[in-house]
Amino acid sequence: MTPLEMLRAHPFLAGLPQEWLPRLTGYARPVVWHPGHRLFRAGQPAERFWLVRGGEVALDFPVPGRGDVGIETVGADGVLGWSWLFPPYRWQFGAVAVRRSTAVEFSAEGVRRLMESDDALGRQLTTRFMSVVVDRLQASRVRLLDLYGYPTSMAS
Numbered sequence: 001m002t003p004l005e006m007l008r009a010h011p012f013l014a015g016l017p018q019e020w021l022p023r024l025t026g027y028a029r030p031v032v033w034h035p036g037h038r039l040f041r042a043g044q045p046a047e048r049f050w051l052v053r054g055g056e057v058a059l060d061f062p063v064p065g066r067g068d069v070g071i072e073t074v075g076a077d078g079v080l081g082w083s084w085l086f087p088p089y090r091w092q093f094g095a096v097a098v099r100r101s102t103a104v105e106f107s108a109e110g111v112r113r114l115m116e117s118d119d120a121l122g123r124q125l126t127t128r129f130m131s132v133v134v135d136r137l138q139a140s141r142v143r144l145l146d147l148y149g150y151p152t153s154m155a156s
Contacts, residue, residue: 003028006104010051011077012128020121027110033057033097039080041094047108049081055101060094068094082129084108 003025007013013021033039033055040046042061054076060068071093074080080103083091089108115122 003030003104006030006053007051010053010104012051012079016121016124020118023114023118023121024106024111027107027114028104031103031105033101033103035097035099037097039095039097040091042091044091046081046083046089046091048105049079049084049108049111050103050105052076052078052080053102053104055103056098057095057101058098060096061092062094073098079129079132081108082133085112085126085129 001009004021007021007024007028008018013024031050039050039057052074057074057078057080058070059072059074059080060070063069074095080095081091083089083093085108111125115125
């Protein structure tokens with residue numbers, strides 16, 4: 001499967017004008033991770049993002065006195081990484097492959113330039129990534145309530 005076919009098949013990009021996808025492929029490449037591979041840690045520079053095609057990646061964040069605490073897993077058809085989109089471009093979470101995983105990896109700098117040069121594409125991608133941000137922050141909130149013994153009904 002070519003990178004363009006991978007982008008066409010991923011639900012995150014569904015409904016984008018087809019002429020935008022070849023432009024995105026210029027900043028994309030397929031990747032494979034094996035179980036235990038750490039993709040990034042919270043606080044490190046965020047220079048990439050991924051559309052997950054298969055497998056499973058666990059998201060975590062450091063909690064004082066508890067180490068890295070898992071908050072959510074991202075599987076097939078998921079999106080990994082949003083910190084690349086907002087200054088200071090540092091990861092807010094960490095990520096490690098749980099199972100063998102495949103993804104399309106994007107160069108953040110290249111995609112940011114593309115978004116700056118095309119307002120419509122920039123708005124569309126920003127809107128889609130904001131949905132990912134909201135989901136991740138909600139999962140983090142629920143996980144912290146769980147860790148500290150609060151009822152998860154307070155998370156609504």
